[in-house]
Amino acid sequence: MFNQDITPYQNISILILVSFAFQSLLMPSILSEIDGPVGWISIAAAALLLYLAMKPVNKLMEKHSEDTIISISNKLFPKFISRSIGLYYIFMFLISNSILLKDFSEQIKLMMLFKTPLSTIIIAILLTAGYAAKKGMQTIANITNIAVVIALIPYLLIIVFSTYYADYTNILPIYPADVVGVAKSIPFAMLGFFGFSILMFSNSRVAIKEKNLMINKRFIVISAILYMACYLLIVVKFGIKEAVNMVWPFISVMKFVNIPGFFFESTEIVGLCFQIVVTFTCICILSYFTNLSMQETFKTRENGYFIFIQIPILYLIAAALPGMYMMFPYIRIPIYALSALNFLIPLLVAFKDRKKGFI
């Protein structure tokens, strides 16, 4: 009855959905880092790197199939290091969650509720998300799958209609590509695959293990395709020069959705509604995994009640953060650090595990 396991495909949809939210968040930085519309190359490169990294990570996960990365490192490392890894993940989840929350509530405020105080919007989202995060893994997995069916897929379908009067030659020039820019923006692109960090936790909850590891790899492929498609869509619609100017290129694309005979006039609001469900699900997922990493780090048995610690923290961070566009100048080094750590910690753990295995 109280089976808290999820299926491999529920797992992959969690990963894809979370990644999608961060991809649209990070899109402006990728657009502006590179001279020319070749950001998709850095996305592809990041995807390739992660795909290669999946192999040692999968081996690790296979060996410790019931453990999250924190509990594995508890076994492998001295207490200090494992504690810091745990704290890092808690910190990372909290920060990314609050950035997501902030950015998203800002969008809602600007687009839908101009005069409503931001804090009200944040509280409303947080309380609802907290309700879900407390319910446990299976609920989160179910919600995610439903969100994919009723929000993400319609959202993507609607967005396709924005290519009305779009100029497809905007994806050129590819050659000569701005190699330096591409290399520089790989960390940005890599952070867009946020599911890679989630995976370290969610894999331990998957019921059918054998298939899961293969499906995990598929996540990178699907997510990369989505990522590139969204990037190209923005470039095709606006051209790289205009796209760089935009704070939320994704929302701006929504304004051009032109479905013949569609009842609603300003489609960005409709799109935003779908996005609310998507982003909202992501916040649920992230809060749940923050709970989980808190549980593992502090070695408690129960994780649901951590949400009551989390909500005020998230609220405070989100309220204190400046708007996303104000952060752009300062965001580069933190993003480099975050994506490097996200990428390297699992590899480090895998490496350590392997070494231990030999001895």
Next chain:
Amino acid sequence: MSENNNNNTKNQNTTKTNIEKDLNKNEASLRKIFKNADDIVFRKIEGGQNQKINMLLVYVDGMTTKEAISEYAVQNLMMNMNLENLEKSPDNEILNAVSKTNIAILEVKTLLTLEECVDKMLSGETVLLIDTCTKGIMLSSRGWPMRGVQEPAAETLIRGARDGFNETMKVNITLIRRRIRDPKLKVKYTQVGSRSKTDMAIMYIEDIVNKTVLDTVEKRIKNIDIEAILESSYVEEMIEDDSYSLFPQIENTERPDAAASALLEGRVVIAVDNTPTVLIAPAIFVSFMQSSEDYYERWLPSCITRMIRYVALPIVMLLPALYVAVTQFHPNMLPTQLALYVAASRANVPFPPYFEALLMELVIELVREASMRITTPVGSTIGLVGGLVIGQSSVEAGLITPLAVIIVALTAIASFTIPSYNFSTTLRMIRFAFIILAAVFGLFGISIGLSVLIIHLCTLKSCGIPYMSPLSSFIEDRSDLKDTIIRPRIKNMVRKPKYLQAEKEKGN
């Protein structure tokens, strides 16, 4: 007919009174039990060759078929009794002889205690007590006024069987058995209710039922502690997973064909005596959107009608809320011409849109409730009066806008397309919450409301099966998706629903 009372020892009186040798004593104690119950008939007869053997027939008037007893039991006992040598034989031999040779009734059972006798009598059997015997005989004589097998009023179809369940459980079971002639179809009797002692039957097909679901259902029914079950909804409420939820977690039907198809899917059917409605567990979200007619019409049109039903679903829940959100918060969502028209039509309306919507929804609910309470011919008049007169005149009086009337009417009509009555009631109730959310936060409120709704639906389970399956694991259970929004060809529906087969999948 073999009653199986073992499950319900808890609810039974545990005291046991043995049947005495002295018939008069037995009669006295029975009369004591049935004091002031004038519908109990005590009939004393003297049987045997010399009318030497005293016997007592006891039954409840009105629940027995008197003809059967008088013709095949009393007559034989009084006239043709061939008990020549037994008159003086001791104890219970006489009883055996009587039941074996003198009673021409199909079903006969020996009773050991007075309590057993009372139970049987109350379920319509006749009890025969014989002097000098410490056992009683039950003569099967159940028979009471019964409604015929009619078409269920709430689930009428254009095409499909016209029979429906009635208030007699046995008949209902027969109706299902007739459709599934498989020895694997199991029927387990049980009795629930410390006073009502209502008969219930749990039905399933042995090799396709999900064992976990079956166990859950059996366990929960066993744990029911209630005085009386008057309708199957009592059982439904006692065995559902979350009784605080607005959503029904057990399906019900009055149609034998629907029950049979549920059984064939591997679900469990619970029939309750005195109720024409049988329960089907587990029930998931999509099963409430299916009508048995979907399978009786040609598949392509059924596909489309089912899709239309899924279009109706958001209309029922969200349309008035959308109206509120658009007119109060996001007028720019409307095409310009329409926005101007709506603005113009609202120019003289004194109420804000959310109040307007709530008011009209309330009116619709009133009309619906009123027409439900009144007999059919008057009921339709109420509908007409409510719909036409109130709508028309309130628009003319400038209380509401024509658009609001259209929207409320559309919502009401859409709610009728949901096949399951209790499900559509739930959706209608949720609508009010959405209106309030929309009045506070506009579309953002609606989205938040939807999210909460999704969370709630995702946590719900019906007998251990996730309520939102197969949607909540749509990649694994993609074969189940076939029969959700569309209706596939029957040829393509050979597979049993995967979400129900958790047990089997693991076994293989």
Next chain:
Amino acid sequence: MKKIKLIIIILAAVTLAMVLTGCWDSVEINKREYLFAVGIDKEKDTLKFTAEIPKINEGSEEQRIIYSMENNNFADFYNTSYLHSDKAISDRLMQVIVLGEETAKNPETFKKIFDEIQRSPQMNRRVKICIAKGKAEDIINTEIPSNPIVGRFLSDMLVKLKRESYQDIYTFDEAILHLGQTGNAMIPVVEMNDKSLKIERAAVIKEYELLGFLETEEVESIMLLLNPTKANIKNINIKADEKTLAIGAVDVSMTEDIDLTGDKLSVDYYITLYCYVDSFIVGDDSLADKNFMNKVKEESLKKISETTASTIDKLQHTYRADLLRIKDDLYKFHKQDYEKIMDKYDEVFEAAHINVHFKMDIKSIGLVK
């Protein structure tokens, strides 16, 4: 445990109730006023905004309110309008923005207006845009008998012209995209026409400055080069053998050849027109005559070539405005060479050899011989 749950639920409910009783943004649809069209004219230091608001009233006849105000910018304008009305001013249904000639000639003002529209989360980037010949105020004030609301009239007209490829752009979004890509844009020009309005010509905008106007034929030939698949030439009137004849092009196919060596830019357009005969003389058999047909082709090609050449010449030398978006093509297909001449593109464009080679095929002569 149960108690804690209950307390939490009550607490959450109370906070929610306290937080949610705002309805800050709720303004009923009939308590708003919708700007349908705004005309912007430059006065000495300020801008003169002329706004058109359709009157919300029951009944079929449509009325409107027009008012003018002098303000520094859009935000200022909204604020003042807010104080002057009993309803909330809303720009969410804005149909069209008309820029006066003087406004468009001042790059600073032009930029400021564009920036403001682009920045606003409320105003749709799809708002239509056109430039007034003369004052925008006069355009907004025009009483069109058939369609009393100018905003809607212009909006519908611009949509139609774009769809039929008469004009290059119709929305603000396209203008901003083109100005970003090449620095040039061709914005429709609205003019007074007796009692109504007409859109025939187009304004040449370069670096947010109005340089001049293009005539109808010129717009047509630019559209032919820009968007050949959708383009059409409605009417070419020619004289062959003293007989007047009108043909129209229904199908156009084009290939483009851009070559950039050093500073020398040469662009060749190869266009094939598939035409039909519109008007001729009844009973005349000349259409069956091959020589006559050749002559017809020759004449009409000459005519089209002349117009096109003069248009291109105007673009190259009078305006130095690359409305043909060659720059964009260079960036996309010849990035390396383009980067060398990027800074002095205007001169390169002026000196470029732009040739249009026409070919004609008469496909049909109509329903009679």
